């Protein structure tokens with residue numbers, strides 16, 4: 001694929017929290033238009049940190065970030081990035097801050113300069129698309145965990161992003177809601193990276209599963225969905241089921 005299709009290009013990214021150990025060590029990651037990537041990895045391996053670096057919420061200590069072929073270093077560089085890339089936070093409470101669901105979902109479109117009427121229309125359509133019609137006037141902080149997660153996704157989708165970064169979108173969702181989410185994601189014509197510990201979920205909606213280990217990303221764990229429904233990150237290697 002040509003350079004024009006390269007959305008994200010991270011090279012040699014290093015990062016540690018102040019006074020803490022290295023979290024990311026010479027990490028490389030590329031995302032091309034149309035890529036649908038799953039990202040797995042142990043607790044604390046740096047997956048959420050990586051998403052925050054892509055959004056410019058954390059600054060790497062070294063390495064380069066290019067987004068749409070544009071080098072991103074300063075806060076100003078990331079302002080445009082945040083209009084194109086939608087981040088679903090791991091914790092919905094970090095995402096939702098307005099009193100009601102409709103206000104929360106409309107916040108993004110209004111912030112992007114849409115008129116009140118346009119923002120309302122986009123928000124209602126997005127809620128409807130996610131099966132959340134009737135939630136408009138619900139008090140955000142009183143929603144259940146799974147409802148918060150879906151409303152968070154609505155706030156992200158309402159901004160009509162070109163790329164989605166979803167940090168554990170299925171956590172707290174029941175099987176039926178997970179199935180709805182799968183349908184929603186497979187119907188979107190977007191590029192995305194989804195962090196999840198659920199390999200079966202990732203196998204159905206991504207083309208590649210990457211693994212985070214020792215501060216780096218291991219590539220090419222191509223998803224092999226087995227006939228007996230579940231899948232493994234073992235690529236083409238022969239393996240046994242115990």
Ligand SMILES: Nc1ncnc2c1ncn2[C@@H]1O[C@H](COP(=O)(O)OP(=O)(O)OP(=O)(O)O)[C@@H](O)[C@H]1O
Pocket residue numbers: 017018020023041042043044045046047048049050090
């Ligand atoms: N704000 C912070 N200050 C200091 N250390 C942090 C901070 N946030 C995360 N860490 C540490 O950085 C490491 C990576 O955390 P991160 O949240 O990126 O992991 P993760 O792969 O998303 O894990 P999980 O699967 O549990 O969500 C962990 O050791 C964590 O304790």
Ligand SMILES: [Mg+2]
Pocket residue numbers: 047048049090167
């Ligand atoms: Mg995390």
